Structure formats: structure tokens, C-alpha cells
Amino acid sequence: MRNKLQMAFALAGLFFVAPVQAGDDIEGLARTCYGCHGTNGVSVGQSMPSIAGLSADYLKTVMMEWKSGARASANMTRLISGYSDAEIAGLASYFSKLPWTPQVQKTSKETLAKGKAASDRCESCHGVTGGEPDGDDIPRLNGQWAKYLELELMKYRDEAFQMSHKKMIKNARKLDEGEVNSVAEYFGAQSK
Amino acid sequence: MSQFNRREFIKTLAAASSASALAFPSIARAAAKARVIVIGGGYGGATAAKYVKLLDPGIDVTLIEPNKTYTSCPLSNEVISGYRDIKTLQIGYDGLKKRGVNVLQDLVVGVDRAKKTVTLQGGKTLQYDAMVMSPGVEFHYNTLEGYSEAVINDIPHAWKAGEQTLILKKQLEAMPDGGKFVIVVPKGPFRCPPGPYERASQVASYLKHHGKAKSKIIILDANDSHSKKGLFQQAWKALYGFEKEGLGTSGMIEWVKASEGGNVNKLDAATKTVHSDFVDLKADVLNIIPPHKAGKIAVTADLAKADGWCKVVPMTMASAEDEAIYTIGDSCVAGEMALYGNPNANFDMPKSAHIAMTQAKVAAAAIVAKVNGLPTPTPYYANTCYSIVDEGYGFSVAHQYRVVDGTFKYIKEGSGISPMAMPDKSPVPPIYRKLEAEYADGWLRNVMADAFG
Numbered sequence: 001m002r003n004k005l006q007m008a009f010a011l012a013g014l015f016f017v018a019p020v021q022a023g024d025d026i027e028g029l030a031r032t033c034y035g036c037h038g039t040n041g042v043s044v045g046q047s048m049p050s051i052a053g054l055s056a057d058y059l060k061t062v063m064m065e066w067k068s069g070a071r072a073s074a075n076m077t078r079l080i081s082g083y084s085d086a087e088i089a090g091l092a093s094y095f096s097k098l099p100w101t102p103q104v105q106k107t108s109k110e111t112l113a114k115g116k117a118a119s120d121r122c123e124s125c126h127g128v129t130g131g132e133p134d135g136d137d138i139p140r141l142n143g144q145w146a147k148y149l150e151l152e153l154m155k156y157r158d159e160a161f162q163m164s165h166k167k168m169i170k171n172a173r174k175l176d177e178g179e180v181n182s183v184a185e186y187f188g189a190q191s192k
Numbered sequence: 193m194s195q196f197n198r199r200e201f202i203k204t205l206a207a208a209s210s211a212s213a214l215a216f217p218s219i220a221r222a223a224a225k226a227r228v229i230v231i232g233g234g235y236g237g238a239t240a241a242k243y244v245k246l247l248d249p250g251i252d253v254t255l256i257e258p259n260k261t262y263t264s265c266p267l268s269n270e271v272i273s274g275y276r277d278i279k280t281l282q283i284g285y286d287g288l289k290k291r292g293v294n295v296l297q298d299l300v301v302g303v304d305r306a307k308k309t310v311t312l313q314g315g316k317t318l319q320y321d322a323m324v325m326s327p328g329v330e331f332h333y334n335t336l337e338g339y340s341e342a343v344i345n346d347i348p349h350a351w352k353a354g355e356q357t358l359i360l361k362k363q364l365e366a367m368p369d370g371g372k373f374v375i376v377v378p379k380g381p382f383r384c385p386p387g388p389y390e391r392a393s394q395v396a397s398y399l400k401h402h403g404k405a406k407s408k409i410i411i412l413d414a415n416d417s418h419s420k421k422g423l424f425q426q427a428w429k430a431l432y433g434f435e436k437e438g439l440g441t442s443g444m445i446e447w448v449k450a451s452e453g454g455n456v457n458k459l460d461a462a463t464k465t466v467h468s469d470f471v472d473l474k475a476d477v478l479n480i481i482p483p484h485k486a487g488k489i490a491v492t493a494d495l496a497k498a499d500g501w502c503k504v505v506p507m508t509m510a511s512a513e514d515e516a517i518y519t520i521g522d523s524c525v526a527g528e529m530a531l532y533g534n535p536n537a538n539f540d541m542p543k544s545a546h547i548a549m550t551q552a553k554v555a556a557a558a559i560v561a562k563v564n565g566l567p568t569p570t571p572y573y574a575n576t577c578y579s580i581v582d583e584g585y586g587f588s589v590a591h592q593y594r595v596v597d598g599t600f601k602y603i604k605e606g607s608g609i610s611p612m613a614m615p616d617k618s619p620v621p622p623i624y625r626k627l628e629a630e631y632a633d634g635w636l637r638n639v640m641a642d643a644f645g
């Protein structure tokens with residue numbers, strides 16, 4: 001752990017280095033993500049994911065897969081080659097140290113019940129509420145935007161969209177069409 | 193936690209050095225560390241005010257904006273087509289006030305750069321140590337014969353969102369099937385490079401879904417090409433029967449470039465007829481986007497010296513004319529435009545809300561560093577513009593810029609448009625267009641909150 005003053009420097013984005021030197025002014029770079037991912041990586045837009053508080057391992061893996069082409073995306077692929085590997089690691093570390101901020105969304109009782117039932121298949125990896133992932137390579141789902149989760153499930157389920165994680169792909173495709181929305185809303189409604 | 197540390201950090205700094213007093217002599221006497229005035233509460237100004245305060249709560253920040261409520265231009269084309277309520281685009285200044293920004297509802301009418309003061313219409317004169325200038329654009333109606341501000345309720349521009357957007361929407365709704373909706377596009381640079389073509393698409397979507405598919409949308413363009421042209425034409429072909437470029441083609445949308453008569457030079461407002469060198473066209477609904485340049489107050493302050501735009505120092509967004517003033521957003525030109533005769537220039541930053549906000553953050557960090565006697569932080573600039581062409585069909589462009597050796601550098605490998613085709617040349621699966629249509633709304637909510645929240 002860095003000392004308090006260093007930490008404060010980093011938080012204030014006031015580490016100063018020559019341009020295009022990797023990874024040293026991460027907060028300044030991170031601020032360019034806020035337009036899409038929200039101030040400090042906490043999204044208030046339903047289709048955009050919060051990225052603050054996801055594990056560094058997951059964040060880095062996802063970004064490096066976009067960079068290598070192993071994983072498709074509608075937006076991030078285009079941006080990611082603009083960052084060095086060191087910057088990507090720095091961004092992953094930066095956002096992972098911010099707190100996970102669930103946006104607890106309301107949904108109907110029926111949807112919750114249906115979603116909970118469908119989530120049985122998810123529990124072993126994501127935890128009952130999506131908030132206790134069984135490993136650093138698994139993202140939190142509790143209080144992530146349901147709309148975003150639904151779109152992600154759509155990607156895992158669509159053969160035309162190249163995702164990388166075989167088990168997650170398999171699990172997403174086992175859901176019935178009608179369960180996709182409710183399981184997403186179930187996780188979106190969880191605070192912890 | 194971060195808040196606490198940040199304050200402590202600033203306190204430590206203030207105690208440890210008197211550098212701030214050196215950078216800004218007047219502040220040694222003032223209660224606050226420094227006074228920052230922000231002109232304009234649009235995307236650029238709001239973001240700058242918020243981030244100066246976030247990075248150093250000890251700085252006194254005053255934002256001056258004449259309107260009580262801001263209406264976002266981004267996604268306002270969706271209001272015209274009826275997909276979106278204009279209320280979803282409106283936001284006030286309470287969020288900034290809660291963060292400790294003084295918000296004055298007034299208009300800046302004068303800037304005395306020697307004395308570092310601004311004068312407000314209401315009569316006040318305020319002193320600044322640093323100023324952020326983000327007044328957006330001013331329309332130059334008189335560059336088109338027969339056109340003036342007096343006709344805009346009849347011939348709306350809808351290029352500053354609000355009442356104008358609603359007028360255009362009403363006119364569209366009243367237009368009969370078979371009518372002509374004409375969009376006149378000025379010579380670039382103009383704010384939101386893909387905006388006119390997104391508007392044409394939204395109007396087409398409205399017409400198609402409201403039983404008025406015999407209508408025409410004719411874009412008379414003072415330019416020979418435009419942003420995301422390939423993507424737009426691909427979408428127009430798929431959705432609206434676009435045939436090919438040029439007037440008199442068979443699709444719902446016709447695009448007429450400058451060299452083929454798109455360059456409108458005269459208006460007969462009474463009959464809604466526009467004239468170019470080769471074309472005379474009578475419209476049912478006429479939407480003229482007026483030529484524009486830097487906001488008037490930037491001109492008054494003698495800062496808009498690059499062909500009517502404000503030139504900046506790439507590391508900080510400070511004006512090339514005055515190091516105490518940071519000129520950001522639509523009113524600046526960031527990058528060497530080919531227009532200015534630089535043969536090596538391959539870009540200039542597009543005029544977008546997204547870029548205005550990253551410019552604002554660079555300026556805020558530079559100001560805070562200067563006040564605290566610290567070296568200039570590394571600047572990062574980025575742009576994104578989503579365009580929605582129909583329900584569930586969107587695409588985007590992204591740009592990144594850094595500063596190398598004191599000049600802007602376009603980061604080509606971190607930029608680009610949505611794919612036209614997959615790497616194996618097969619068509620792009622519909623899920624991509626669907627995702628981007630969804631992301632546009634999420635982006636909007638986040639930029640609004642990041643700027644005003």
C-alpha cells in the first residue's frame with residue numbers, strides 16, 4: 001500500500017510524467033472513461049456498466065481480450081488499442097480499488113421470483129445474489145444495471161457475437177428466452 | 193475516503209509551499225486559494241466547474257450561465273422524431289451548487305483581460321485568477337442571403353436544443369405524406385459533425401413509421417463529404433431505400449453535395465425556397481443549420497483569432513492568446529485544421545459534448561495544478577458520437593488524442609467508426625447495431641451526470 005500522500009496524489013490525478021509514458025497518470029486517463037461509464041466508474045445509465053469495484057483480474061482480462069481480438073465488443077475494441085498494456089493494467093488496478101456501488105433497481109415480485117428461479121444455474125459461480133463471485137475472473141452482478149446485464153446475456157447467446165468464456169457462454173445459452181430479462185432484473189435488484 | 197484524502201492532500205500542499213501565491217499573486221490576499229470563473233453552463237463549462245471543485249475544494253468557482261435549465265443537444269434529434277421526451281434532455285444547476293460551485297444566472301457581456309475581470313449584464317463585475325471560456329457557438333445568419341434570426345420560428349435551426357427542437361418536431365408532424373423536408377448544412381467545421389445526417393435518419397424513421405413514406409428528405413450540403421458517410425448510406429439503403437448520392441434519386445433520403453448543388457447561397461423565406469448555383473428547391477419543412485463560429489463573448493474578448501475560433505495550447509487548453517483563460521468546447525479549434533494550411537494535419541477535434549468534457553477535465557486539472565504550484569498533468573482527450581438511425585439501429589465514432597512534443601496527436605489505433613463489414617467481409621450482424629442504439633442512451637445519462645451531477 002502506498003502512503004497516504006502518494007495515494008492522495010494519485011486520486012487527485014496529479015502524478016505528472018512525460019506524455020505517453022505508460023501507466024503513471026492513470027486517473028487523468030480514467031477520466032476519459034467517465035463519459036460512458038459514469039463519474040468514477042459508477043454508471044447512472046442503464047445500458048452502460050459500472051466498472052468501479054470489479055476485480056483487477058477481471059477488468060484486465062476483459063480489456064486484454066479486446067485488444068488481442070479474442071473477444072468482440074461493439075465499442076471497447078475500437079478504443080482499447082489506444083492504450084498500452086501497462087496503461088490497461090493501471091486502469092484495471094485503478095478501477096478495482098474504487099468501491100463497488102450497486103444501483104439497486106426495483107422490479108415486480110413476479111419478475112424477481114422468476115429471475116431467482118432461473119439464477120439457480122448461476123449461483124455456483126456468481127453467488128446467490130451475484131455479489132459473491134467465486135473467483136477473481138468473475139464479475140459482480142448485484143446492482144449492476146439490469147439492462148446492461150441483459151445485453152451481455154444477449155451477446156453470450158448470439159452465435160454471431162464472439163465471446164470468449166466457454167462456460168459462461170454455455171450457461172447463458174441454457175436460459176429460456178423468457179428468463180433472460182428476469183434473471184438480469186433479479187441481479188439488478190440485489191444490494192449485496 | 194477519497195474525499196478526505198484529497199482535501200488533506202490539498203491542505204498539505206498549501207502548507208508546504210507558497211507556490212500558489214507565486215502563480216496567482218492576487219490570491220495571497222483573498223480568502224479562497226484562487227478564483228475561477230467559468231463562462232457558459234453547457235457540457236464544457238459545467239464539467240470544468242465541477243472538476244476544479246472536485247480536485248481542489250479550496251478554489252472558489254463561479255459559473256455564469258443565463259439559462260436556468262440546460263437542454264442537451266445530444267440525442268435531441270430523437271425528440272424531433274418523437275422517440276424521446278425533451279424532458280429527458282433537461283437538467284438544472286442544483287448538482288453543481290451542491291458541490292459548492294456558485295452559479296450565477298446572468299450573461300457575461302464584457303471581459304477585461306488586463307484587469308482580469310468580467311462584467312455581467314446584471315451589472316456586476318467579477319475578478320478572476322483563471323477563467324474557463326465555454327460559450328458554445330454563435331450563429332452567423334447573415335452569411336446566407338435572405339436569412340436572418342427573424343425567420344427562425346418559421347424556418348427553425350434546432351441546432352441549439354430547446355424550443356427550436358419542438359418547433360421542428362411540430363412542423364414535421366404537420367407535414368403531409370409526399371412533403372419535402374429540406375436540411376441545409378453549412379460548410380464545416382460545425383458542431384456535431386454527424387448531426388445533420390442523424391437528423392435526416394430520425395426524420396426518415398418518423399415518416400416511415402407514420403405512414404408518410406412517400407415524403408422526401410433532401411440534404412443540401414455545403415461540403416463534399418461528411419462524418420460516418422459510409423455507415424449512414426449503408427443504413428439508409430437498408431432502411432429507407434437510399435439509391436445513390438445526388439438530387440432526384442429514388443430513395444426517401446437524398447444527399448446533395450456541395451459540388452453538385454448542395455451549397456445553398458440564397459433563401460426566399462416567404463416561400464421556403466432555397467437556391468444554390470444549380471438547384472432551386474421549395475420545401476414544406478425547411479431546416480437551415482446556420483453557419484457558426486465561436487460564441488460571441490469569446491470574440492468580444494478577442495480570443496477567437498483562428499478564423500473565428502479560439503486556438504489553444506494543447507497541454508492545458510489555455511488560450512493561445514491568454515494563459516489565464518482556458519477556451520474549451522465548441523468555441524475552440526483543437527488541432528491544426530487542414531483549413532489552416534497545415535499539410536500534415538490529418539484531423540481536428542470534432543465539436544462534440546464528449547470532447548468538450550474531456551477538454552474541460554484537462555483544463556480543470558491544469559488550473560488546479562497551477563494554483564498549487566505543481567507541474568502540468570498529462571492531458572488525455574477523447575470523443576464519442578453515437579448516431580441512431582432507426583429504432584434499434586445505432587453506430588458510433590470514437591477518437592482519442594494525446595499531446596506529443598507540445599502538439600496534438602491523433603491516436604489512430606484507439607479511434608474509428610463502427611464496422612461497415614466483419615473482417616471476413618460478411619455483413620455486420622444486427623446485434624452490433626442494436627447494442628449501439630442501446631449504449632447511446634446510457635452514454636447520455638452518464639455525460640449529463642458527469643457534467644452537471
Ligand SMILES: Cc1cc2nc3c(=O)[nH]c(=O)nc-3n(C[C@H](O)[C@H](O)[C@H](O)COP(=O)(O)OP(=O)(O)OC[C@H]3O[C@@H](n4cnc5c(N)ncnc54)[C@H](O)[C@@H]3O)c2cc1C
Nearest residue numbers: 232234235236265266300327328384521522543544545546
Ligand atoms: C442536433 C445536435 C446533436 C448533437 N449530438 C451530439 C452527440 O450525440 N454527442 C456529442 O458528444 N455531441 C453532440 N452534439 C454537440 C454538443 O451539443 C456540443 O458539442 C456541446 O454542447 C458543446 O458544449 P459547449 O460547452 O462548448 O457549448 P454549449 O453546450 O452550447 O454551452 C454553451 C453555454 O454557454 C452559455 N453562454 C453563451 N454565451 C454566454 C455568455 N456570454 N455568458 C454566459 N453564458 C453564456 C450558453 O447559454 C450555453 O448554455 C450535438 C449537437 C447538436 C446541435
